[in-house]
Amino acid sequence: MNGELLKISDLKMYFRVRDVSSWLGAHRSLKAVDGVSFGIGRGRTFGLVGESGCGKTTVGRTALRLYRPTDGSIIFDGADIAGLSDKEFFPYRRKMQMIFQDPFTSLDPRQTVGDIIGTPLTVHHLVSNRSERAERVKELINMVGLRSDHIGRYPHEFSGGQRQRIGIARALATMPEFIVCDEPVSALDVSIQAQIINLLEEFQEKFGITYLFISHDLSVVRHISHRVGVMYLGRLVEAGEVNELYENMLHPYTKSLMSAVPAADPEAAKTRRRIILEGDVPSPLDPPSGCPFRTRCREASAVCAEQTPPLVDVRSGHMAACHKLSIKG
Ligand SMILES: Nc1ncnc2c1ncn2[C@@H]1O[C@H](COP(=O)(O)OP(=O)(O)OP(=O)(O)O)[C@@H](O)[C@H]1O
Ligand SMILES: [Mg+2]
Incomplete structure (x- = not known):
């Protein structure tokens, strides 16, 4: 469908972890990814950003079936690979690869x-x-x-x-069709980062490779991505074409995340206000009710504690999950 190589729908990846507060050694479910949906067009790059622990790597690893998803579908080249056994998945493994953050530990x-x-x-x-x-x-x-x-x-x-x-x-x-690049330049000097990014771009142009590019570096993501998704506590809170998203941020979380990046343009820097995010990201073991961001959101109201806002198309392909945007009035 319209040239999408990968289409992820309502993806959930829950880990069973030991409950340290329980003496009986009970297990609890950690919702690392909790209902994420997005598609990536062939030969395009989808950038995934968000604070540490929001579930970026888990999305990437699950998309490559390094984990068996708890729920949801992963359509790769027209076939749902989410429920395939390891044997059934083997032919896909060749087509889907990963580049890791740390070149010091990822090579034997x-x-x-x-x-x-x-x-x-x-x-x-x-x-x-x-x-x-x-x-x-x-x-x-x-x-x-x-x-x-x-x-x-x-x-x-x-x-x-x-x-x-x-x-x-x-x-x-x-000769993969799809590569998950998980923080591929974060461990490198800035001058070297550009060389590696150029190399990735060169191979995309030459071979039509599709990338899921995970990074906490918002300027690198802006440079390399065609479309960008912003994650918060296991969910996608905003997604859109790169320039549209960076220039017209909709979600309060995206706005505060982006405000922390120094502006390249000194004129823009003068008018820009840094929005300080208060408090820590809540634990995915005990997420807030309703909107996951509401405990740190200055604009939260009663409805935000009651209902989880769905990710909806706010302006032609620019999506956001925020009650403030979807409730008229
Ligand atoms: N194998 C696992 N077992 C249990 N919990 C896990 C596992 N992998 C990740 N988690 C938890 O899932 C959540 C999301 O982790 P993930 O590594 O996907 O985040 P991230 O966005 O990639 O963070 P970072 O920017 O630090 O790399 C975290 O709370 C993490 O502790
Ligand atoms: Mg990670």
Whole structure:
């Protein structure tokens, strides 16, 4: 449907965790993701932002079926992959990859670069012999800007930026259609960040790859995304095309989150007011009734404690979940 590669509907991912306050060692349900819906067009980037612990990584991992969702559907290329067994999911694994935040821990220190990049080629039967594999590894390593003589080395022999290039080559090895980039530049120096972002953009252009780009860095997300979603306590509170969302923020949470980013334009900075978010994010073990943001929202009223506002289309594709916007008057 209209070129969407991935369509997530009412996705829920609840974890069973031990209740530390119970002596009987009872378990409780932690609602890490609680009814999230969004789609990503083919060859486009959906940026996901929000404070630490709001459920961004869980959305990404669940979309890749690294977790079995509690509820909801994940339509990938027309098929619902949410309920597939591991065996049924295997052919999709090649098409869906992940790039991790920390290039220092996401690469096996005992494997050479050649093995790190070559293993997915073998696992997915993408090469038929050793020389074909070596050739393809060489091609991939060159594609991400490293040299062929790097292939025999181990991860500790590389800088952070170089390791992230290795992580990208590993993700690209299977020629995926979709990649979840989970904070892929957060651990890198600013100058290196731009190189990695450029590389990701180059591969999107070349191969038409679709990205889910997770980051707490709002300016990086603005730069790379076509559409952006803002999460709060396991829910999407706002989503829209990137410029529309950044220029006409609707949700009180988005406004306070964005107000913390320094404005690039000094004129804009003069008129902009920083909105301080009071209090901590409530625990997903014990979320507030009604709107999840109401306990920190200056504009909350009685209805916000009673009903959870649905994510509705406020202005042609720009969606928000806030009673203030959906109640007329
Ligand atoms: N495997 C798990 N088991 C139990 N709880 C989990 C698990 N993974 C995540 N959580 C909890 O789910 C919530 C969302 O976590 P998640 O890692 O998705 O957040 P995040 O938005 O990616 O945060 P950050 O910006 O810090 O990476 C948190 O409360 C976290 O403690
Ligand atoms: Mg995370």
